[in-house]
Amino acid sequence: MRNIFWGCAVLLLVLSCSSSDSNNTEQNTPLVWEPQATGEWPVATPEAAGFDRALLMACFEKASSAGLDSLSVYRNGALVGESYFHGFSAASPHHVRSVTKTVTALLIGIALERGDLESVDQPIGPFFADEAPNLSAEKAAITIHNLLTMTSGFEWDESSSSGYTDWANSANPITYVLNKPLAHPPGVSFTYNSGAVHLLAVILTKATGMDTLSYAQSHLWQPLGIETLRWEKLADGNYNGAAGLELRPRDMAKVASVLLAGGTWQGKPVVPATWVEGMGTPTRPGTVTFGALENINYGYLWWLGSGSGHPMQLGWGWGGQFIATFPDLDLIVSTTSKWQVQANEADRQEKANLDIIINQVVGAL
Secondary structure (H helix, E strand, O other), X not given: OOOOEEEXXXXXXXXXXXXXXXXXXXXXXXXXXXXXOOOOOOEOOOOOOOOOHHHHHHHHHHHHHHOOOEEEEEEOOEEEEEEEOOOOOOOOOEEOOOHHHHHHHHHHHHHHHHOOOOOXXXXXXXXXXXXXXXXXXXXXXXXXXXXXXXXXXXXXXXXXXXXXXXXXXXXXXXXXXXXXXXXXXXXXXXXXXXXXXXXXXXXXXXXXXXXXXXXHHHHHHHHXXXXXXXXXXXXXXXXXXXXXXXXXXXXXXXXXXXXXXXXXEOOEEOOOHHHHHHHOOXXXXXXXXXXXXXXXXXXXXXXXXXXXXXXXXXXXXXXXXEEEEEHHHOEEEXXXXXXXXXXXXXXXXXXXXXXXXXXXXXXXX
């Protein structure tokens, strides 16, 4: 098991349930998917939100049989349906894995707006003078923009789970990344790199004098009314900016709503609108397909693409943790699934969840 140091927010919930017990319980429990009134989100009936009720219910039945931990659907700013499986509930924080990266991008945008950081063109070298005093000039010139767009140039392979865990379990995750050779000049080639994204969380802490959790608490969690979460620390004492966050699905949807609404939550600005626009601007050719997701592209730690003929944007976490937005439909769909899986199973779950999001939920409109 990973050696993890946990940082906890205002309220910490620990829920456990054996998979066998929960599966037996769920087999005898009617599917519940129509939400009750909640102070967190307005609630709408499927009909009022433009869904075919029977088709939408079939989405939740598919989620149950496909092994998801949760499925939530929001349209026009209202919660239309949610269901939880395997012992999870609306109160349970769930590992969102690399959706954490999208949160880190939002915090960088807030820091730039507040003047805590100067520019996305700032080089990273001065931030790591203590950890890497002999950093090469080429590595020192890597910019915040390069980290946001996965174009740092470091040699890196995250195609298997060990590519991530070897870094995350290292004694010094910062120098683990900085000591990697450059496979490409910065800014030239896209290489998915969680370690490089973690450098952004460290930069945020160095620039503000606040740890990432405290900064997020002041400038993101409080404005969104998010009180229940967990966030892991790595061995360097910093919160994991790449994949260490646990959120409730309803709070995952709040993060998605800010991005869908141009940086606002319930009409109040949280993140600069220009930054949200930048996060949704493609930075690479978009011709790749993965399951039902087409024209895959990347913004600032925020995936872009299309599905069922509609443009979509999404936070994408290992094993099928998704917050997906469809701007032209005013639609948000979130999914969570088991994340302690190897690469082949992670791919299978991600494709299954994307099928539910793109083909099933959008198809129910």
